[in-house]
Amino acid sequence: MKPLFFLRRAWLLAALLFSAATQAQPVATVAAASDLKFAIEEVATQFEKDTGHKLRFVFGSSGNFYTQILQGAPFHLYMSADENFVFKLADAGKTRDRGQLYAYGRIGLMVPKGSPLQADGELKDLALALKDGRLKKFAIANPEHAPYGMRAREALQHAGLWQAIEPKLVLGENISQAAHFATSGSTQGGIIAQSLALAPSVGRLGQFVLIPEAWHVRLAQRMVLTRDAPPAALAFYDYLSTPAAQAVMVRYGFEMPKR
Structure with a gap:
């Protein structure tokens, strides 16, 4: 009986450790321009079903988000309605790279x-x-x-x-x-x-x-990952280039950039 008892305890401990490790993974927080609210929430719903990742969205002004990220706000993916804000953050060393266009x-x-x-x-x-x-x-x-x-x-x-x-x-x-x-x-x-x-x-x-x-100047909308972006943010960044995600964006009037 003792070996079985200890085996069950080992299984239970492993399950608890796995659960704790899963819960310890940071939630990916997306700072998104508010023109994206309806389109990106629809895309995110399908993304979460497909991948199991969870995202947290904060919608607002791209310029305000730029200032907040510059000051150290804990956002992982920045989806700006103006690519110049992304370029300035990149020049300030706040992002992984200069990002990519996701829509006009x-x-x-x-x-x-x-x-x-x-x-x-x-x-x-x-x-x-x-x-x-x-x-x-x-x-x-x-x-x-x-x-x-x-x-x-x-x-x-x-x-x-x-x-x-x-x-x-x-x-x-x-x-x-x-x-x-x-x-x-x-x-x-x-x-x-x-x-x-x-x-x-x-x-x-x-x-x-x-x-x-x-x-007017064209609304070139660019997204970028911040330096501490977790896997869920990177997965969503990539997902936004898929045909399924882009079909939703087009339905909401966005023009997709040519790759």
């Missing part, structure tokens, strides 16, 4: 139901609304740190509207918050990410039309 994004005009504005991608009605008083408030992401806000400002400057519309702007901390302002009735509309407008929960709230891409 687009901006457009979102007009909520009941708004006096017309859904016009060339912003001609927006210009008229500024003159005739129909426009009271207009939402964009904060261009000081949010790439989609930067591109919105460039588009408005291209249309010759920036100076007139600036006093009427309601600034979202990130593009997700700007989309909320643009669809909630607190503004007459706004410039938001196509990837958010294509989500049913957002798209049903109004009309969305693309703004010409030539009106």
Whole structure:
């Protein structure tokens, strides 16, 4: 009986050690630009089913994440809406390399139901609304740190509207918050990410039309692993280049970079 007793104890000890080792593995934390919220959560759900890895997402402004990572924030994968933030982190020695492009994004005009504005991608009605008083408030992401806000400002400057519309702007901390302002009735509309407008929960709230891409710097979105990234982060980084992941991204309006 004693050998069997000790064998069972050995099995139990091995199981406990395996469980402890598994639990000790760090959870991969992804700092993701908020335009990715719907698309990347869908991709991550399938990734976790396929691999068994678990991920933790924090969504926000790419510029804010850049500052936080520079100051030592414990993120493992950074998915920026502007590749320049990635390059600056790489130059500062905070990342494994200079990362890779994972998508190109687009901006457009979102007009909520009941708004006096017309859904016009060339912003001609927006210009008229500024003159005739129909426009009271207009939402964009904060261009000081949010790439989609930067591109919105460039588009408005291209249309010759920036100076007139600036006093009427309601600034979202990130593009997700700007989309909320643009669809909630607190503004007459706004410039938001196509990837958010294509989500049913957002798209049903109004009309969305693309703004010409030539009106602003292209939204080249780049991701990079930080130096202490665990295996789960590396696995997800690679998974984002698979046909299954890219099919989801395309469905949300992203253009895939050519490899």
